[in-house]
Amino acid sequence: MTEVRTLDRVVIRFAGDSGDGMQLTGDRFTADSATFGNDISTLPNFPAEIRAPAGTLPGVSSFQLHFANYDIMTPGDRPDVLVAMNPAALKANIADLPRGGLIIADTADFTTRNLAKVGYAANPLEDGSLGDYQLHALDLTGMTVAAVKDFGLSRKDASRAKNMFSLGLLSWLYHRPTEGTISFLSTKFANKPAIRDANITAFKTGYAFGETTEVFAVSYEVAPAPMPSGRYRQINGNLALALGLVAAARKADLPMFLGSYPITPASDILHELSKHKRFGITTFQAEDEIAGVGAALGASFAGHIGVTTTSGPGMALKAETIGLGVMTELPLVVIDVQRAGPSTGMPTKTEQADLLQVMYGRNGESPVPVIAASTPSDCFATAIEAVRIAVKYRTPVVVLSDGYIANGAEPWQVPDVAAIPAIDPGFATEANATDAKGEPLFLPYRRDPETLARPWAIPGTAGLQHRIGGIEKARDTGAVSYDPANHDEMVRTRQAKIDGIVQDIPDLVVDDPTAPDGSQARTLVLGWGSTYGPIAAAVRRVRNTGRQVAQAHLRHLNPFPANLGEVLRSYDRVIVPEMNLGQLALLLRGKYLVDVHSYSRVRGLPISLSELARDLELEIDALPDVEESPLKEGAFA
Numbered sequence: 001m002t003e004v005r006t007l008d009r010v011v012i013r014f015a016g017d018s019g020d021g022m023q024l025t026g027d028r029f030t031a032d033s034a035t036f037g038n039d040i041s042t043l044p045n046f047p048a049e050i051r052a053p054a055g056t057l058p059g060v061s062s063f064q065l066h067f068a069n070y071d072i073m074t075p076g077d078r079p080d081v082l083v084a085m086n087p088a089a090l091k092a093n094i095a096d097l098p099r100g101g102l103i104i105a106d107t108a109d110f111t112t113r114n115l116a117k118v119g120y121a122a123n124p125l126e127d128g129s130l131g132d133y134q135l136h137a138l139d140l141t142g143m144t145v146a147a148v149k150d151f152g153l154s155r156k157d158a159s160r161a162k163n164m165f166s167l168g169l170l171s172w173l174y175h176r177p178t179e180g181t182i183s184f185l186s187t188k189f190a191n192k193p194a195i196r197d198a199n200i201t202a203f204k205t206g207y208a209f210g211e212t213t214e215v216f217a218v219s220y221e222v223a224p225a226p227m228p229s230g231r232y233r234q235i236n237g238n239l240a241l242a243l244g245l246v247a248a249a250r251k252a253d254l255p256m257f258l259g260s261y262p263i264t265p266a267s268d269i270l271h272e273l274s275k276h277k278r279f280g281i282t283t284f285q286a287e288d289e290i291a292g293v294g295a296a297l298g299a300s301f302a303g304h305i306g307v308t309t310t311s312g313p314g315m316a317l318k319a320e321t322i323g324l325g326v327m328t329e330l331p332l333v334v335i336d337v338q339r340a341g342p343s344t345g346m347p348t349k350t351e352q353a354d355l356l357q358v359m360y361g362r363n364g365e366s367p368v369p370v371i372a373a374s375t376p377s378d379c380f381a382t383a384i385e386a387v388r389i390a391v392k393y394r395t396p397v398v399v400l401s402d403g404y405i406a407n408g409a410e411p412w413q414v415p416d417v418a419a420i421p422a423i424d425p426g427f428a429t430e431a432n433a434t435d436a437k438g439e440p441l442f443l444p445y446r447r448d449p450e451t452l453a454r455p456w457a458i459p460g461t462a463g464l465q466h467r468i469g470g471i472e473k474a475r476d477t478g479a480v481s482y483d484p485a486n487h488d489e490m491v492r493t494r495q496a497k498i499d500g501i502v503q504d505i506p507d508l509v510v511d512d513p514t515a516p517d518g519s520q521a522r523t524l525v526l527g528w529g530s531t532y533g534p535i536a537a538a539v540r541r542v543r544n545t546g547r548q549v550a551q552a553h554l555r556h557l558n559p560f561p562a563n564l565g566e567v568l569r570s571y572d573r574v575i576v577p578e579m580n581l582g583q584l585a586l587l588l589r590g591k592y593l594v595d596v597h598s599y600s601r602v603r604g605l606p607i608s609l610s611e612l613a614r615d616l617e618l619e620i621d622a623l624p625d626v627e628e629s630p631l632k633e634g635a636f637a
């Protein structure tokens with residue numbers, strides 16, 4: 001009888017050719033784990049090419065899942081289990097597997113030709129080179145083909161179900177529920193009965209193989225994680241952004257228009273919003289990035305909530321129209337799902353390197369609010385916050401996400417929509433001044449004294465005719481003006497409007513637990529965006545060693561929270577981990593004149609929590625006594 005061991009957490013990586021269905025396999029294992037009640041975090045990793053050469057290292061696609069019986073922050077640095085469908089998948093991922101890790105390899109593709117493609121002189125499944133691992137070399141393809149032979153499929157089509165066989169096997173190994181996957185396959189292939197039945201049979205056969213074989217001496221259980229009561233669903237960042245935009249449009253009681261050009265990794269927002277016409281969402285797949293943002297700004301002029309989505313290269317193309325939005329002072333939400341660059345870069349890999357672009361990448365003094373989501377589920381609230389700021393302050397707002405957040409998944413507690421505050425568009429409906437004759441007059445640039453926002457007048461509203469365009473506006477009237485003093489005043493006023501948003505931004509909250517002796521941390525780790533998970537996990541690990549370290553995370557990057565300068569000056573050392581070469585660190589040094597230390601990683605992958613924890617320990621240990629002179633230089637530059 002197979003021994004059952006209880007574990008707190010497991011990290012599994014499914015890896016194979018980009019045509020082997022690894023993303024689907026990982027997504028289904030994730031969904032079943034979420035249904036079971038585990039906390040989850042995922043990291044899909046796939047080639048940029050639609051179909052890279054089969055059996056090659058560039059063609060390897062993987063999906064990593066971390067599931068646990070407690071609150072987890074990251075998809076894990078290293079897998080405990082590697083499922084490798086071919087030699088390329090093994091070679092590309094074996095370095096990440098710790099000694100003693102479990103390997104399940106499909107022997108069918110370990111042919112002489114496939115081994116040679118990736119530089120194996122001998123078969124690693126047979127030559128003893130994997131002796132430090134728990135290796136299970138199984139003919140997953142052969143067993144799959146035999147299991148589905150009654151469905152009349154070609155061998156090629158039959159072998160495609162091997163991902164479901166492996167999913168069934170892993171579902172048995174980790175005691176995952178099976179009903180969800182069977183229901184999913186029944187729905188997905190409802191119009192292809194043979195494919196449906198073959199995949200379901202392969203899945204069940206893989207599960208049964210685990211139950212009956214003597215290959216595995218141990219199976220594992222990971223108990224559900226304690227979570228607040230409520231309704232949960234699995235969600236990724238792009239889906240959460242889309243749903244947040246829908247919720248914001250309903251809370252503003254306005255139609256929403258998305259003008260967008262498909263670009264990795266933002267395209268799924270367009271795909272999702274196209275499904276929600278019943279909520280007043282109009283989606284327009286434009287011919288290019290410039291057309292997409294131009295249409296969105298036009299929709300804002302017409303009284304809709306204009307939205308455009310893109311990634312780094314598209315932000316460069318949208319810059320002029322965003323500047324037009326700054327000049328015309330119209331609401332516009334611009335979502336930048338960042339990826340590795342420059343230029344086309346690595347389209348399917350993650351990075352945080354667009355911060356300076358969205359802050360300053362437009363001509364002239366062109367300030368816009370910038371906010372960043374920290375996790376997949378946080379994208380929902382971030383989208384609502386962006387719409388609220390854009391509407392209230394009549395300004396373009398940039399939302400920063402990235403590929404890690406966009407494609408990664410976690411449990412999301414579905415919010416009470418009724419509890420989300422309404423968003424008042426506050427349209428202008430009547431004149432706001434009188435002319436020299438005492439007749440009603442509409443001044444399109446007469447500002448709200450509290451927000452400095454100008455009126456938002458829907459075209460066609462009687463008596464509210466006004467000019468619009470990119471040439472500098474005269475104060476109050478909005479007429480074309482080249483007057484130097486007026487230009488200076490308008491530039492400063494637009495900046496003051498954005499600076500004034502700080503009144504709606506909560507103070508930065510610092511997690512700095514007091515030590516038993518009453519002392520507090522001298523080191524602060526400050527992050528933004530998707531570094532939240534690695535930072536939180538690393539800080540937790542460092543604190544478990546008895547060291548003191550504080551943590552804070554920024555959502556609002558322009559303007560910063562009002563108390564940020566005070567917070568920075570409260571610590572001997574401030575460390576800012578980023579997936580760039582120190583862009584936030586540069587901004588903080590320039591604004592607050594604080595010696596912020598940058599911790600930069602630009603590998604196309606999330607920051608390693610293990611590396612960060614180790615380096616934080618070194619930095620904390622290197623701090624001089626309070627009485628000593630200046631801080632030593634440590635691991636951070």
